[in-house]
Amino acid sequence: MSLKSFKSDLLEKRVQIITTDMSGKVTASDDALIPLKKGSSLQDLDPFFEAIVPLVSEDAELLEFPCINLKTDQDEFVLDIELRYGDGELIAILYDFTEHYRRSHPVVQEKNENTILANQLLVEQAIANEKEALKNSFISKLSHELRKPLGNMMGFVNLLQDSNLNYDQAEMLKIVRQTGLHIEELLNDLLDISKISQGTLNLKSVSFKMKDVTKHLKDMFSLKAKTKRIEFEVNMHDNVPAVLIGDPIRVKQILINLVDNAFKNTPKGKVLLDISVDYSRAKKASIRFSVSDTGYGIKDAELPKIFDSYYQIDQLLSPTEGQGLGLKIVDDLVKLQKGKIKVKSKVGEGTQFEVSLPFEVPLREEKKPARKKAIDVDERIRVLCVDDAELDQMLIMKILINEGFISMDLALHGEMALQLIDLKSYDVILLDLDLPILNGIEFLKRLRAERKTKKIPVVVLTAMAGAEYQKEAEALGISAYLTKPYQPKELVKAIKAAFKEKEK
DSSP: HHHHHHHHHHHHHHHHEEOOOOTBBBBEEESSOOOOOOOOHHHHHHHHHHHGGGGGSSOOOOOEEEEEEESSSSSEEEEEEEEEEETTTTEEEEOOOOOHHHHHHHHHHHHHHHHHHHHHHHHHHHHHHHHHHHHHHHHHHHHHOOOOOHHHHHHHHHHHSSSSSHHHHHHHHHHHHHHHHHHHHHHHHHHHHHHHHTTTOOOOOOEEEHHHHHHHHHHHHHHHHHHTEEEEEEEOOOOOOOOEEHHHHHHHHHHHHHHHHHTOOOOSSSSEEEEEEEETTTTTEEEEEEESSSSSOOOOTTTTGTTSOOOOTTTOOSSSSSTHHHHHHHHHHHHHTOOOEEEEEEEEEEEEEEEEEEEEESSSOOOOOOOOOOOOGOOOOOEEEOOHHHHHHHHHHHHHHHOOOOEEEEEEHHHHHHEEEEHHSEEEEEEEESSSOHHHHHHHHHHHHSSTTTTOOOEEEEEEOHHHHHHHHHTOOOOOEESSSHHHHHHHHHHHHHHHHHHH
16 A cells, blocks of 8 residues: 555544534535534534534634544544634534544643642642741740840849848749749740751850759759759769860750759659760760659650650640650750750659760860959940830849949930930940831941941840841841840840950
8 A cells, every 4th residue: 555545544534524504504524533414513413513613704714622522422532623714614624533632641641640749749838838937937926025024024033132132032032033044945945946947046166064054954943843842963974074065055955954844744752864974085075964753754655756846745644744845845956966865764653864965075174364354333334225115224224233334324216326326425335126216227227337336336135036136136246146034244244345345
């Protein structure tokens, strides 16, 4: 068979040509695919034609419709259809691609399903990102709103501690202070979980003494141990290096949460913190921290879940407080420092958490530079405090008066501060970032833009604890960034350091 004959035979079997008048009544058909009687209507063949026949005209000479499903009494086709206008009649050309479409359908369907799945995953990821952003924004705002009143409370508690109190008053004040410190730790944990999820929590690498960490823990939990009548023991082995290089804040955070968790779940008996060396070689050491208690214990089935966010253990075992948020932040911080954590427990006997963290060890203990003579308060460092909160102003004023500073002016917002700076000279500016009219960041920008004021030291005192706020402020040349609540000695130290910086 010649190619021409083969092609002609192929087209004859795959293509049908029909002519009709302009109303769709059949005038001729080669019946290659579907038998049609002369005088029958295309519209009777399939409802599809009812919609498209009226569309063909001199202005629309050719209409093309791919992949049309068409059924007859005997067969089912998948056709490409052309409708043409010519000399007052309509020409319908039916191309039979039934086998082609059926073979390609699974491939096309799979491709479409994959596209739909990919788009679904993108949408789900976008929703998850929105939820995470909303959660982090809420936590940041919550932290900011709670830190302001907490800062005021803790500030006045610290001032009261230095006043003349009788024994009962001093003991009650200790309880208030411990409660405030606990709230501060919870706020820090919330904010750090948010930072870890965003990947914005940065670890420090500084020299510190482990005995300072243990002293902080003893001071923090001594009252709780006395109140609950539980023995609290800290045992640090002699071979633990006196000085380590790492992040002491995160170490404290891990241990505070583990010890607090032990106290929560121990109605009587003992809580023990044991610190020892896993291994030590050259300039590296792995330190093991073991926190054990004689409390309720945890069921084996619960153990894999205790590091989940906000998970609470069986309330029948721990009818008071459960594990909660603390263990989640412990697990996150241990992983962030490339450490390990494990737990073993027996119901009715107690629980032991064991954390191993890597540190660097200095070859020799760094000698502290000779302490320079403190600044004489008679030098009267001139301070401008820019803060719109009356309690914050009062607290700062009380702290500075107690330290002998007698020259301080107040401004309620950035505009007022700029006006005062035009009239007087100041050695140090204390600045809250959350201000009306002209906020702290805008104030800093205008301060640094003027030649006369661009070198005035600024100490930021704020409840805005996010790293992004600190980074923005530091880019504008601040001397220190203190997050509320802060210790009075931290404020005084920052002011004096800023003044020294100005005098250079």
